[in-house]
Amino acid sequence: xxxxxxxxxxxxxxxxxxxxxxxxxxxxxxxxxxxxxxxxxxxxxxxxxxxxxxxxxxxxxxxxxxxxxxxxxxxxxxxxxxxxxxxxxxxxxxxxxxxxxxxxxxxxxxxxxxxxxxxxxxx
Amino acid sequence: xxxxxxxxxxxxxxxxxxxxxxxxxxxxxxxxxxxxxxxxxxxxxxxxxxxxxxxxxxxxxxxxxxxxxxxxxxxxxxxxxxxxxxxxxxxxxxxxxxxxxxxxxxxxxxxxxxxxxxxxxxxxxxxxxxxxxxxxxxxxxxxxxxxxxxxxxxxxxxxxxxxxxxxxxxxxxxxxxxxxxxxxxxxxxxxxxxxxxxxxxxxxxxxxxxxxxxxxxxxxxxxxxxxxxxxxxxxxxxxxxxxxxxxxxxxxxxxxxxxxxxxxxxxx
Numbered sequence: 238x239x240x241x242x243x244x245x246x247x248x249x250x251x252x253x254x255x256x257x258x259x260x261x262x263x264x265x266x267x268x269x270x271x272x273x274x275x276x277x278x279x280x281x282x283x284x285x286x287x288x289x290x291x292x293x294x295x296x297x298x299x300x301x302x303x304x305x306x307x308x309x310x311x312x313x314x315x316x317x318x319x320x321x322x323x324x325x326x327x328x329x330x331x332x333x334x335x336x337x338x339x340x341x342x343x344x345x346x347x348x349x350x351x352x353x354x355x356x357x358x359x360x
Numbered sequence: 361x362x363x364x365x366x367x368x369x370x371x372x373x374x375x376x377x378x379x380x381x382x383x384x385x386x387x388x389x390x391x392x393x394x395x396x397x398x399x400x401x402x403x404x405x406x407x408x409x410x411x412x413x414x415x416x417x418x419x420x421x422x423x424x425x426x427x428x429x430x431x432x433x434x435x436x437x438x439x440x441x442x443x444x445x446x447x448x449x450x451x452x453x454x455x456x457x458x459x460x461x462x463x464x465x466x467x468x469x470x471x472x473x474x475x476x477x478x479x480x481x482x483x484x485x486x487x488x489x490x491x492x493x494x495x496x497x498x499x500x501x502x503x504x505x506x507x508x509x510x511x512x513x514x515x516x517x518x519x520x521x522x523x524x525x526x527x528x529x530x531x532x533x534x535x536x537x538x539x540x541x542x543x544x545x546x547x548x549x550x551x552x553x554x555x556x557x558x559x560x561x562x563x564x565x566x567x568x569x570x571x572x573x574x575x576x577x578x579x580x581x582x583x584x585x586x587x588x589x590x591x592x593x594x595x596x597x598x599x600x601x602x603x604x605x606x607x608x609x610x611x612x613x614x615x616x617x618x619x620x621x622x623x624x625x626x627x628x
Binding site: 247290322 | 436439440443447529532533534535536537538539540542543587588590591592614615616618620621624625628
């Protein structure tokens with residue numbers, strides 16, 4: 238299973254990737270904003286997207302909407318990992334149709350639980 | 361005719377009274393007006409000071425924003441260095457862990473080989489074995505003691521490696537604070553940018569040149585960056601607190617716990 242980790246902070250991309258490797262996912266690719274993520278998604282086979290919300294150029298919410306509107310990528314699992322911790326933020330993300338939501342800081346266990354939850358519902 | 365003259369005189373006297381009242385009022389008002397003039401005179405340098413102070417403050421804002429940006433960049437660099445070291449330490453821990461497991465396996469193999477060797481000896485020596493057995497057992501017992509000491513040492517090392525790995529993972533996770541603080545700094549920078557724009561308008565209204573015209577080559581304030589001004593750092597996992605009914609969203613706070621998120625997505 239190949240993951241795309243989208244975050245403008247190199248530190249956060251690295252932390253998310255390390256956490257994914259710790260829980261057993263080794264096929265990883267990265268993008269620093271929503272636009273670059275869309276370029277990767279249309280040129281590579283990606284199975285799962287983990288995205289931040291606050292990013293330049295195209296934020297995580299816009300990325301989610303773009304993916305959902307896309308002809309072939311529409312059903313891609315999307316997990317939002319963000320500092321935005323208000324309930325209204327979670328509701329906005331739900332309206333954009335993310336599959337689940339994690340507030341930073343997170344632990345690998347939380348990440349694993351959320352990924353498992355998404356994949357279980359998807360299957 | 362006399363009547364008319366008398367009325368006119370009366371009216372004239374009334375007007376004179378009114379005029380006198382105005383003079384009296386004027387005389388009383390003069391000190392007040394003088395005080396107002398003095399106040400305005402005093403206020404003029406004060407306003408000049410405020411004006412100068414506004415300009416000075418507005419000029420310093422880009423520098424403050426730049427310093428904050430430097431803090432953000434410095435923490436990003438420091439975080440990268442720490443992550444590099446954490447990666448190296450984790451790699452060494454993994455190598456050490458593999459060596460511990462390999463040595464444990466070698467001790468186990470040695471024990472099996474000893475048991476097999478004993479069987480070979482028994483078969484080979486036949487009737488001579490009982491005479492040789494005590495010496496063998498003494499020797500084998502000493503060897504077993506050494507192997508157990510090695511295994512005990514390996515166990516302690518395995519535990520230490522586990523503690524180190526957990527610590528390194530925790531350090532790595534705690535470094536998420538860098539992203540959170542950089543968003544808070546970006547938020548403050550945005551506030552500085554807005555304040556400067558307002559000060560710029562104010563100083564323009566006070567008759568000064570716009571600040572941008574006054575400044576040459578000063579550090580530009582960042583705009584258009586994305587941030588979460590309410591980003592906060594809780595200990596990882598702290599938001600996992602579950603409420604009494606996991607299917608219900610806790611309405612007592614604006615912030616979402618992991619339990620709230622689970623409940624929201626479960627009800628989707």
